[in-house]
Amino acid sequence: MTMxxxxxxxxxxxxxxxxxxxxxxxxxxxxxxxxGSSGSGKTTLLNVIAGMIAPTTGRVLVDGEDITSxxxxxxxxxxxxxxxxxxxxxxxxxxxxFPLRIRGVSNAEIRKRVMDVLDIIRLPQIAQRKPRELSxxxxxxxxxxxxxxxxxxxxxxxxxxxxxxxxxxxxMQVEIKKIQTESGITMLYVTHDxxxxxxxxxxxxxxxxxxxxxxxxxxxxxxxxxxLFAATFLGMSNILRGRFTTASGGGICxxxxxxxxxxxxxxxxxEIGCAMVRPENVKLAGPDAQPNTxxxxxxxVMSVMLGGITNHHVELADGTRLIAQEQTRIDRAxxxxxxxxxxxxxxxxxxxxxx
Amino acid sequence: xAIFLAPLWSVLRQSLFDPNxxxxxxxxxxxxxxxxxxxxxxxxxxxxxxxxTLIVGYPIAYHLSRQSPRRRALLLILVMxxxxxxxxxxxxxxxxxxxxxxxxxxxxYSVGLPKIQLLYNRTGVIIGTVHFLVPFVLFPIxxxxxxxxxxxxxxxxxxxxxxxxxFLRITLPLSLPGVAAGGLxxxxxxxxxxxxxxxxxxxxxxxxxxxxxLYTREILNWNLxxxxxxxxxxLSGGIIFALGRVRGGMSAxxxxx
Numbered sequence: 001m002t003m004x005x006x007x008x009x010x011x012x013x014x015x016x017x018x019x020x021x022x023x024x025x026x027x028x029x030x031x032x033x034x035x036g037s038s039g040s041g042k043t044t045l046l047n048v049i050a051g052m053i054a055p056t057t058g059r060v061l062v063d064g065e066d067i068t069s070x071x072x073x074x075x076x077x078x079x080x081x082x083x084x085x086x087x088x089x090x091x092x093x094x095x096x097x098f099p100l101r102i103r104g105v106s107n108a109e110i111r112k113r114v115m116d117v118l119d120i121i122r123l124p125q126i127a128q129r130k131p132r133e134l135s136x137x138x139x140x141x142x143x144x145x146x147x148x149x150x151x152x153x154x155x156x157x158x159x160x161x162x163x164x165x166x167x168x169x170x171x172m173q174v175e176i177k178k179i180q181t182e183s184g185i186t187m188l189y190v191t192h193d194x195x196x197x198x199x200x201x202x203x204x205x206x207x208x209x210x211x212x213x214x215x216x217x218x219x220x221x222x223x224x225x226x227x228l229f230a231a232t233f234l235g236m237s238n239i240l241r242g243r244f245t246t247a248s249g250g251g252i253c254x255x256x257x258x259x260x261x262x263x264x265x266x267x268x269x270x271e272i273g274c275a276m277v278r279p280e281n282v283k284l285a286g287p288d289a290q291p292n293t294x295x296x297x298x299x300x301v302m303s304v305m306l307g308g309i310t311n312h313h314v315e316l317a318d319g320t321r322l323i324a325q326e327q328t329r330i331d332r333a334x335x336x337x338x339x340x341x342x343x344x345x346x347x348x349x350x351x352x353x354x355x
Numbered sequence: 356x357a358i359f360l361a362p363l364w365s366v367l368r369q370s371l372f373d374p375n376x377x378x379x380x381x382x383x384x385x386x387x388x389x390x391x392x393x394x395x396x397x398x399x400x401x402x403x404x405x406x407x408t409l410i411v412g413y414p415i416a417y418h419l420s421r422q423s424p425r426r427r428a429l430l431l432i433l434v435m436x437x438x439x440x441x442x443x444x445x446x447x448x449x450x451x452x453x454x455x456x457x458x459x460x461x462x463x464y465s466v467g468l469p470k471i472q473l474l475y476n477r478t479g480v481i482i483g484t485v486h487f488l489v490p491f492v493l494f495p496i497x498x499x500x501x502x503x504x505x506x507x508x509x510x511x512x513x514x515x516x517x518x519x520x521x522f523l524r525i526t527l528p529l530s531l532p533g534v535a536a537g538g539l540x541x542x543x544x545x546x547x548x549x550x551x552x553x554x555x556x557x558x559x560x561x562x563x564x565x566x567x568x569l570y571t572r573e574i575l576n577w578n579l580x581x582x583x584x585x586x587x588x589x590l591s592g593g594i595i596f597a598l599g600r601v602r603g604g605m606s607a608x609x610x611x612x
Contacts, residue, residue: 050513072512085510089528098524099514150514 003028003186009058019044020211033189035197036207042190078147078155082162084139086131093127099150117145137168157189194234231276238322240275244268261347274353279325281349285342295344370581380582397562401545404484408541412492420500438490446554479555492537499533539598543591563587
């Protein structure tokens with residue numbers, strides 16, 4: 001069931017297009033992330049839904065009802081801010097009770113519901129404290145509880161973990177995802193952090209320059225990007241430029257003459273394009289391995305050990321740099337700098353993309 | 356520092372020696388009906404003026420806090436214009452506006468309404484005082500309003516709060532330190548008021564500063580005048596001390612809160 005639907009929504013400021021015509025539908029209970037760098041239009045889109053910005057064109061529907069012209073306080077949405085936006089002069093209890101008091105809920109009911117959500121965020125003992133006595137992570141959990149408590153049709157989250165350090169951010173990602181799954185809340189989450197988007201979302205909406213570029217599951221976007229931008233924005237990627245060949249099955253011919261086979265046919269035969277392969281799919285072939293399709297030769301520039309994995313940076317004759325990712329092994333000597341390296345990968349891991 | 360302290364010391368000495376050490380000045384003013392009446396007057400006028408100033412100043416500060424920085428700077432200049440004018444000039448200007456044949460009464464008369472007494476009474480004093488004080492309360496209140504995180508109001512709005520509720524439950528309570536600072540500042544200012552009461556007030560509106568004037572120039576009892584002055588100073592000092600303890604209060608003096 002569709003919880004929220006955007007139809008042809010756009011926003012212009014004079015000649016500047018902050019958000020190009022966009023359509024989006026989010027199902028009930030779904031966790032959807034708007035992913036993009038600053039200026040991509042993701043925050044504009046969020047604010048249009050929240051009612052803070054009136055769209056230039058298009059409609060916003062919640063539960064089938066057109067709310068485009070409703071003010072923010074009549075949309076029954078929830079929003080979590082990066083700076084938590086807890087009311088500093090109220091206790092945590094009063095903060096969470098605030099939306100319930102607006103709705104005229106009885107005192108006994110307020111008491112019960114506030115205590116229930118404090119249990120959900122696993123902070124039952126902090127009801128009488130003031131926001132400034134809590135850590136950033138705790139404040140953000142309270143901020144989420146303040147939304148959950150009044151059952152809004154949708155919770156908007158605007159870079160909610162942006163102010164937290166890395167370790168806490170990862171804990172909170174798990175925590176938020178768990179609360180969302182268990183309570184079945186619909187969430188629209190805005191972030192510029194691709195790892196956050198990949199780890200939490202049911203679906204990711206990739207945005208750039210005011211446009212929605214691709215909508216899909218995290219693995220869709222990671223393994224089947226539809227554009228060079230999507231391929232490079234999410235995770236690390238190796239890009240090989242060349243000309244698409246007419247050979248059946250799809251392929252690309254590199255400037256050095258090597259032929260790279262693609263996972264699927266490309267409609268762009270004869271055109272300049274790219275082949276993309278993820279570093280974890282690229283293998284280092286030993287000197288006596290059989291020649292293979294999808295194989296290139298280059299010189300090792302450096303090997304970077306990141307703990308469990310090691311990234312080998314290899315430069316090809318035409319200057320293209322590729323990264324091959326391997327599990328770090330203590331029992332095997334790493335290749336030396338300047339050594340000639342053969343890299344190979346499967347055709348099924350290779351995506352053809354337009355330039 | 357010495358330049359500031361020397362006259363203060365001489366006033367304090369004047370109040371205690373006549374010419375030998377004596378507390379007569381203080382005992383005399385405490386027993387004096389005139390002094391008690393005027394102390395009561397002073398407190399009443401100061402509290403009323405400070406209160407009215409806050410009522411008038413808060414909406415102005417609220418409006419200013421919601422303007423763009425450019426527009427706010429422009430509007431602030433308008434607010435500050437009277438502030439840069441001598442209080443003597445302003446008081447005479449008010450005599451023109453409020454007088455029996457002044458602008459207000461002329462307008463009232465021309466539309467067939469009875470004239471009202473606005474000058475030489477408490478009303479005149481309060482109008483003149485409030486006009487002088489508004490800029491003083493404006494800055495502390497505006498500072499505390501501008502210091503509020505705008506996301507608080509946005510969050511409350513999305514939670515369903517009306518504008519009135521946002522103001523009463525969030526904006527107003529969070530600006531109270533600024534209100535307290537502005538109010539105390541206004542109070543201190545009014546304690547020492549002289550010209551406004553002398554020009555716009557009636558005989559029943561004498562304040563402490565007028566009493567000091569009376570003792571020094573007419574009765575020539577400098578011992579008594581000094582005792583009144585020291586009492587006034589102690590009163591103001593007490594309020595400034597309170598101001599320092601209010602959160603954000605020091606911002607009234609241009610310091611970071």
